[in-house]
């Protein structure tokens with residue numbers, strides 16, 4: 219049970235209750251670590267913002283026991299059309315494009331406000347209260363912890379002590395600024411708009427409809443209800459800066475989509491940034507989510523990356539607080555997540571720069587590559603598979619991490635069906651597990667039982683081999699589903715277990 223309203227100090231303070239902070243709270247609760255979670259806003263977000271939930275996120279949600287609930291609130295992305303001036307030029311079939319690669323072989327479309335509500339629901343059921351109207355003002359670090367000064371509904375200045383602070387406070391992070399951590403990168407000149415409109419006229423019937431032309435780019439997504447759409451895109455060239463209204467983008471939207479807009483329910487514009495924090499950890503303070511990295515919405519990676527940060531940090535904090543692991547484990551949070559974020563910001567930057575470019579190349583990309591080449595390419599079976607692997611975040615891997623020992627370690631445990639079930643079933647406890655596909659030696663079995671780590675043995679088969687698993691090797695899987703040790707040397711395995719794992723007698 220968790221009661222966060224008392225002033226007593228807790229080992230962890232989570233600053234920010236956006237998707238990243240909420241997800242971290244669920245993990246810590248699951249791992250038996252108590253915490254406080256504060257947010258300056260009076261309530262949860264009410265706008266849709268991120269709309270894509272990727273397979274890797276759902277896999278991690280499965281370990282938290284909330285994947286099915288999340289899926290029931292969204293819909294599987296079936297198809298995307300590409301159109302010009304109201305005419306369909308091509309369509310891309312999605313559906314189960316990742317069959318055989320993940321227990322969730324699809325892209326889930328789920329607006330961020332609903333996503334956050336599902337996370338909140340589960341926290342509420344666990345008895346966790348979010349302290350709202352509570353703003354972090356500054357942080358001070360000392361040898362054995364952190365003191366956070368907050369301004370809340372009951373007092374202008376409360377000092378909260380915690381062993382660790384998790385900064386999940388978004389792109390303008392006070393946590394990041396208090397630590398003097400740099401947030402380098404830049405801001406694109408081109409502005410984006412998002413709106414929720416009622417419209418008449420004929421619109422292509424894809425789950426997502428992309429309208430690309432020589433000059434413009436916008437996307438229309440049908441919303442529940444008659445003739446309601448989310449329309450988002452680039453603010454067209456030549457539109458005045460400053461206080462934009464929907465009427466400023468309306469002519470370009472109507473020309474591009476051939477829709478007649480009859481009502482505007484919500485309209486917002488935003489600038490897109492590409493920045494990565496220079497450090498994700500400063501002593502006992504950590505940065506997660508938008509506080510650590512921001513980039514263009516290409517591929518719908520932003521929110522998912524924050525959720526991945528939370529899954530990566532939670533069990534490491536828990537191991538340290540339980541006091542049995544080498545505290546250097548906390549360094550691996552930056553090693554693993556900053557490397558991924560930097561690569562992601564760079565790759566989305568390249569694509570985004572092209573899509574928004576006013577140059578000849580940008581025009582060719584929008585008016586020819588996107589509508590004519592992509593739909594044909596997507597009919598080749600390996601292209602959708604490639605796109606799924608790249609986008610779903612299942613290929614994230616940490617080979618350079620101090621936590622990865624052995625050739626091939628650091629990857630996500632490859633998923634494989636095993637008879638009636640699959641090899642992810644054993645990950646649902648969110649603790650270390652050992653897998654062997656083929657024969658496990660007696661020495662390995664002894665090491666597993668001495669360290670109270672469950673050993674799962676799976677029969678070797680062609681099917682297992684095709685999934686990319688190595689015969690007779692030991693897969694020591696971390697609580698977040700990544701392979702820590704991979705190999706066959708009992709000596710090496712024994713050293714690894716001693717240094718990093720937390721024995722949990724059951």
Ligand SMILES: Cc1cc2nc3c(=O)[nH]c(=O)nc-3n(C[C@H](O)[C@H](O)[C@H](O)COP(=O)(O)OP(=O)(O)OC[C@H]3O[C@@H](n4cnc5c(N)ncnc54)[C@H](O)[C@@H]3O)c2cc1C
Pocket residue numbers: 233234235236237238239256257258259267268269270330352353354355386387388389390391392393412486487488506507508509515518519520521522524
């Ligand atoms: C208009 C808009 C459209 C977007 N569209 C997309 C999209 O299409 N696809 C996509 O992937 N992403 C999109 N994003 C980005 C996506 O919303 C973010 O990546 C995601 O919300 C990040 O989650 P987070 O929890 O890290 O941060 P946030 O959601 O920003 O949450 C931070 C929380 O911290 C709180 N907070 C901030 N400062 C303090 C403080 N000092 N003290 C206490 N609390 C504090 C805030 O109130 C907030 O609740 C969009 C964002 C916006 C604004």
Ligand SMILES: *[C@@H]1O[C@H](CO)[C@@H](O)[C@H](O)[C@H]1NC(C)=O
Pocket residue numbers: 260350351371
């Ligand atoms: C937060 O503040 C708003 C007004 O600023 C108020 O309506 C709301 O009740 C407050 N919520 C809490 C939990 O204190």
Ligand SMILES: *[C@@H]1O[C@H](CO)[C@@H](O)[C@H](O)[C@H]1NC(C)=O
Pocket residue numbers: 296297299309422423424425
């Ligand atoms: C897209 O899928 C929906 C059902 O999910 C279907 O009604 C629609 O016709 C499809 N559109 C295209 C362009 O394939």
Ligand SMILES: *[C@@H]1O[C@H](CO)[C@@H](O)[C@H](O)[C@H]1NC(C)=O
Pocket residue numbers: 416443444445446480481
């Ligand atoms: C917009 O559409 C929604 C759902 O179809 C409807 O409830 C609402 O009344 C419409 N708004 C206007 C201003 O027509």
Ligand SMILES: *[C@@H]1O[C@H](CO)[C@@H](O)[C@H](O)[C@H]1NC(C)=O
Pocket residue numbers: 560561564
């Ligand atoms: C990303 O881009 C920056 C700046 O252009 C560069 O310094 C960095 O090496 C790149 N990193 C990766 C992983 O590509």
